[in-house]
Amino acid sequence: MPTNPFLPALNRRALLSALAVLSATSGTLISGAARAADSVSPLPSWNDGPAKQAILDFIRVTTDPASKDFVPAEERIATFDQDGTLWVEHPIYSQLIFCFDRVPALVRARPALAGVDPFKTVLTGDLEKISKLPLHAIEVIAVATLTGMDVETFQADVKAWIAEARDHRWKKLYTELTYLPMQEVLTFFRANGYKTSIVTGGGQDFVRVYSERVYGIPRENVVGSAVGTKFGYDKNGKPFLTKEPKLLLNDNNAGKPESIHLEIGRRPRAAFGNSTGDKQMLEYTKAGDGARLSMLVLHDDGKREYAYGPAQGLPESKVGNFPQALYDEAKKDGWLVISMKDDWNRIFSFEDSATK
């Protein structure tokens, strides 16, 4: 039995390699292409092409009562991976930065930790050193920063952090690093009666804090990795739930369709992902009857965002790994691959703010 609550939020193997590139990342800020002129389109940040057309066609055939592929309202479920699909995941998952940022307060509460690794190393703030911590050390940090507290205290801490913390490259709030074209897809699906859910390898309790505000997705529609909680009473007899250091749901790979069944109970009609961790969700979605849409975001725009695969000759990456085999499966089984470079005329809402 896995007992490590950290792993769902991270790709084990990806971790060290991701940390290794942290300090090498350049801070280049490239303005996006001019916004598409077509103000009638529900997807203005998308260039015309097969990816955009597939989305438009899917919505049309599944919502037109005269269509053979019409989908009744209650079956309109669309699921979206978060890291690398709805927001930036490079050079490292935002939730891991949150964990590191929590270490100083943890050490203030338990000063003896200051001299003990891995806390000592994280306290240096030296990302090069932090990147060399072994995986086990990262797990210790995660258990110490993501479990052991009351769930409402944790939510309040995430809320405060996400309102202030900024990324290293753009110096933006992490919530500003969501992809505008995908926000348009979320809105377009909902406008057509679809329930949109996040299905993330990241922590449910983490993402739920900001999902409504940032994505318009209520917290009960966030499915993610989760530790168990334990019901108990405080000294005044008031009940509360404590986050336990015990992995309940690992929402990666096969865990995605399994968690979709557990928390939603329906096979999605449409699913969006960007890496091997999403493969089974996309397969499960596409294997249903009638019209189904499975799409993968390919990070092929190193100027405006990041370029990684290794599919299509892109640089190798262990964070958000997208191998050629996944690309080939997508082509073979009729999934659509979204090229960030070619399909998106604008990536972030802040890109052209100077021209507004």
Add this chain to the structure above:
Amino acid sequence: MPTNPFLPALNRRALLSALAVLSATSGTLISGAARAADSVSPLPSWNDGPAKQAILDFIRVTTDPASKDFVPAEERIATFDQDGTLWVEHPIYSQLIFCFDRVPALVRARPALAGVDPFKTVLTGDLEKISKLPLHAIEVIAVATLTGMDVETFQADVKAWIAEARDHRWKKLYTELTYLPMQEVLTFFRANGYKTSIVTGGGQDFVRVYSERVYGIPRENVVGSAVGTKFGYDKNGKPFLTKEPKLLLNDNNAGKPESIHLEIGRRPRAAFGNSTGDKQMLEYTKAGDGARLSMLVLHDDGKREYAYGPAQGLPESKVGNFPQALYDEAKKDGWLVISMKDDWNRIFSFEDSATK
């Protein structure tokens, strides 16, 4: 680790005693009281009194923007136990009848089972004999009938059964044995912007099949006991999920608030239950800030439905046990107890059909 998928759907101790009364149950059908004349009320099957008033007051203060207890739309979550709260649970849980009813088909597929207990005993159809099976035997039946199959096959089987099977007392479909006053509460809450969820010790996969049609509750809003599922591929490479004989969520007692956190992610504003299995959910709900409503259905109407407690001197029962201590906690902490006898002028929608 518990590994028995049967237990969440049943109260272990309740089982034998429940089975024991099956054959002793009389088939009396008593017409309900005349329907309340007040056609303006959103709760026509409720008599005026503290229970009805508490519901009306709660909705008023939490939805009036001028009220200090106003609740924003996204926080309007109300949770409802099913067995004994939304529909009849005596003399035995409907899902267990489903399990027994599946045994003949199981034996046809595996004829060797016909001569082996407990299958042999269940095949006799003799409820007196079945009631004497030991708990372990019932668990064997449950594992055999609720796990091992693809989730979509299971859903189709439940759908077919629930459309045909009838109870022993009223000879009605089980879905007709829902409480009309509680259906009115569900509708009233939703009309006031509340999301209504079922939080049941019964199986999620079972209840989700009919929840939309019967209660207007979409399947993703059903939280219940659940076994794990396993993702795999059939011989043509098509992915599917198999129900595993491994208990993932036991949605009784402390498991209710824990599962609410897992699948909904918010403390409910209102919660309804009827037994000790709902105690922690009601405590958790009531302990939140602002206006909160916790209510318990007391089965004190042996003529129109069943009478059991043992609270308030009602007969002892292990199915839906409602002890005096729970009654006392309710009074002390400001929960409301609903008397089926006094608060409901009509229990079932079929009751006065003869007078229509």
